[in-house]
Amino acid sequence: AQRVTQPEKLLSVFKGAPVELKCNYSYSGSPELFWYVQYSRQRLQLLLRHISRESIKGFTADLNKGETSFHLKKPFAQEEDSAMYYCALSGRDSGTYKYIFGTGTRLKVLA
Amino acid sequence: KAGVTQTPRYLIKTRGQQVTLSCSPISGHRSVSWYQQTPGQGLQFLFEYFSETQRNKGNFPGRFSGRQFSNSRSEMNVSTLELGDSALYLCASSFDNQGATEAFFGQGTRLTVV
Numbered sequence: 432a433q434r435v436t437q438p439e440k441l442l443s444v445f446k447g448a449p450v451e452l453k454c455n456y457s458y459s460g461s462p463e464l465f466w467y468v469q470y471s472r473q474r475l476q477l478l479l480r481h482i483s484r485e486s487i488k489g490f491t492a493d494l495n496k497g498e499t500s501f502h503l504k505k506p507f508a509q510e511e512d513s514a515m516y517y518c519a520l521s522g523r524d525s526g527t528y529k530y531i532f533g534t535g536t537r538l539k540v541l542a
Numbered sequence: 543k544a545g546v547t548q549t550p551r552y553l554i555k556t557r558g559q560q561v562t563l564s565c566s567p568i569s570g571h572r573s574v575s576w577y578q579q580t581p582g583q584g585l586q587f588l589f590e591y592f593s594e595t596q597r598n599k600g601n602f603p604g605r606f607s608g609r610q611f612s613n614s615r616s617e618m619n620v621s622t623l624e625l626g627d628s629a630l631y632l633c634a635s636s637f638d639n640q641g642a643t644e645a646f647f648g649q650g651t652r653l654t655v656v
Contacts, residue, residue, distance in 0.1 A: 437584075467645075474545075475632065475647040517585060521643070529598050530575065530634075530645060534584030 433458050435520050437533035444508050445541050452503040452536050454518030462522035464501040469515040508540045546635050548648035555655050560621040563651045567614050567635030574616040579630040628655045
């Protein structure tokens with residue numbers, strides 16, 4: 432079954448420390464992977480997608496097909512990075528594409 | 543262009559009642575998905591509509607239903623409300639849920655069941 436797992440519900444780091452939000456997926460084909468972010472009192476929005484291989488707000492994510500992971504990383508955390516982060520997968524299942532979200536990780540960056 | 547609009551923003555209902563939530567997608571987007579967001583469960587997929595047809599469905603009971611109109615606007619209905627239905631309900635639209643398509647979210651409807 433298709434699944435996205437984010438093992439940490441809460442991750443606290445100090446400002447300037449490296450950040451890694453973990454995401455593992457289960458999918459039999461070649462999925463598209465995304466990271467979405469929800470800042471306080473704002474709507475959920477796309478942060479980055481693996482197909483673009485981009486760095487947004489200093490965040491990067493590499494798709495590791497061997498480990499079926501798509502961890503989100505940033506070398507130096509900022510207080511404004513505090514938010515809820517969701518890893519998502521889009522893949523074909525029974526003829527249609529489905530979007531599957533993980534349960535989310537709340538990142539708290541401490542001053 | 544205008545973003546995804548959800549109405550109402552807040553609702554308080556009593557157990558046993560029913561409720562209808564509305565979602566207006568971004569102009570030109572034909573795919574509309576609904577999610578339930580709770581602190582403990584994160585984002586749970588309810589269903590997805592495309593061109594007035596339900597294309598995907600999550601694992602929610604039949605009390606949760608939806609529909610999509612010809613202008614792509616969508617409604618979600620919950621009947622016989624239970625306390626556990628209290629959550630933030632999010633709607634997301636995309637041009638088409640095919641592959642690497644970004645989903646645009648509304649601000650949600652906060653439903654409280656008392």
